[in-house]
Amino acid sequence: MEKILIVDDSLLQAAQLKSILDSDYDVTVMQSAEEGLRSASTGGYSLILLDVVMPGMDGFTLLKKLQEEIITQSIPVILITSLSDVENEQRGFVLGAVDYITKPFKPLIVKARVNTHIKLYHYRRQAEEQSMIDQLTGIANRRGYERYSTAKWNEARHLRVPFTICIFDIDRFKNYNDTYGHPAGDRVIAAVAKTAACFLRRSTDFLARYGGEEFVAILLGDSSAKAFRHMQKIRQAVEDLHIPHGATESEWVTISMGGVTVVPEPESDYSAYLKIADTMLYDAKSNGRNQGIWMDELMTQHRERRPDGRRPDDRRPGGR
Numbered sequence: 586m587e588k589i590l591i592v593d594d595s596l597l598q599a600a601q602l603k604s605i606l607d608s609d610y611d612v613t614v615m616q617s618a619e620e621g622l623r624s625a626s627t628g629g630y631s632l633i634l635l636d637v638v639m640p641g642m643d644g645f646t647l648l649k650k651l652q653e654e655i656i657t658q659s660i661p662v663i664l665i666t667s668l669s670d671v672e673n674e675q676r677g678f679v680l681g682a683v684d685y686i687t688k689p690f691k692p693l694i695v696k697a698r699v700n701t702h703i704k705l706y707h708y709r710r711q712a713e714e715q716s717m718i719d720q721l722t723g724i725a726n727r728r729g730y731e732r733y734s735t736a737k738w739n740e741a742r743h744l745r746v747p748f749t750i751c752i753f754d755i756d757r758f759k760n761y762n763d764t765y766g767h768p769a770g771d772r773v774i775a776a777v778a779k780t781a782a783c784f785l786r787r788s789t790d791f792l793a794r795y796g797g798e799e800f801v802a803i804l805l806g807d808s809s810a811k812a813f814r815h816m817q818k819i820r821q822a823v824e825d826l827h828i829p830h831g832a833t834e835s836e837w838v839t840i841s842m843g844g845v846t847v848v849p850e851p852e853s854d855y856s857a858y859l860k861i862a863d864t865m866l867y868d869a870k871s872n873g874r875n876q877g878i879w880m881d882e883l884m885t886q887h888r889e890r891r892p893d894g895r896r897p898d899d900r901r902p903g904g905r
Contacts, residue, residue, distance in 0.1 A: 586611045587703055588629055592621030592647065593636040593665065598688070602634060602665070605692045606699060618642035622650055625657045631703045634686070637666040637673070645680060652681040655736045659709070661702045719794040721771055722778035730793035730801055734855065737791065737803055742849035747882065749804040749812040751844035752862045753781075753820070756874040758798040761830055761838065773838055774798055777823055784819050802844075809846035809881035816842055817877055817889055824875065839875035841866060846882055 588611045593599040599614045606612050615621040618639055625633060637644035644664060651657045661683040674685055683702055686695055717729030741748035755777060762770040781800060785792045789805040804812050820840055828838040843865025845858050865878040877889045
């Protein structure tokens with residue numbers, strides 16, 4: 586059943602709306618803008634009915650705050666008001682409202698408008714989800730990554746939990762394409778994505794195709810050691826696919842990876858840590874490929890032992 590949030594300080598008015606919609610929807614009522622904002626951020630609502638005139642924070646201010654939050658900005662908001670002048674209607678639409686319902690309520694009008702905007706909401710959600718999926722691999726694309734990474738970075742910063750970002754790509758991929766052809770290259774990209782996705786199934790994990798043969802993974806809540814071990818399993822699993830890549834039967838498709846784990850501070854800049862992960866990937870490539878290099882919370886670098894046994898050190902100070 587679709588969930589609707591009513592934010593209205595009037596118990597009578599909220600009860601009237603609830604009685605109109607209760608038989609078709611799961612309706613929650615909040616009596617202040619502050620309570621409404623908290624509920625909207627966690628409730629999974631398909632529509633918000635918002636009274637314009639409320640004590641303290643009014644409906645227009647709450648609407649502006651809803652539009653500023655990534656989690657709530659896509660939820661359609663219908664304003665409930667007795668204000669019928671053009672100026673207030675225009676103000677509401679400029680701030681992001683999708684419609685108005687004026688008092689006194691006409692049940693058929695309320696039901697019709699609510700039904701219409703919930704349908705439109707799901708059409709938009711479906712279109713957005715499709716636009717954020719990479720068609721070759723079935724995982725998120727660059728657009729999906731940019732939306733998710735911002736939200737999860739802010740969440741980690743708010744909760745003060747470790748945030749991990751890992752960038753990995755297919756070793757010598759241009760050479761693979763030149764040797765086996767682009768259709769075979771596409772199959773390799775899809776195989777690597779499928780393999781990585783098998784290891785990133787938790788609700789706190791995220792995987793996207795960053796571009797070409799490059800991927801990005803985000804993990805929330807894991808220590809650097811745990812995150813690094815987990816990503817090493819993905820590197821090994823890709824190698825274990827035994828996809829031929831080279832002149833001999835012992836050469837397979839492999840990946841290199843670089844990552845960083847950090848507990849974000851309020852002033853932390855996400856882009857700075859993305860750059861660190863990219864630098865770790867560059868180091869992994871420069872040191873022989875088919876390995877991972879990681880920067881932990883103390884900015885100490887960790888290197889994975891290469892499958893051939895060669896490595897400089899288990900640990901050394903951060904840097905190239």
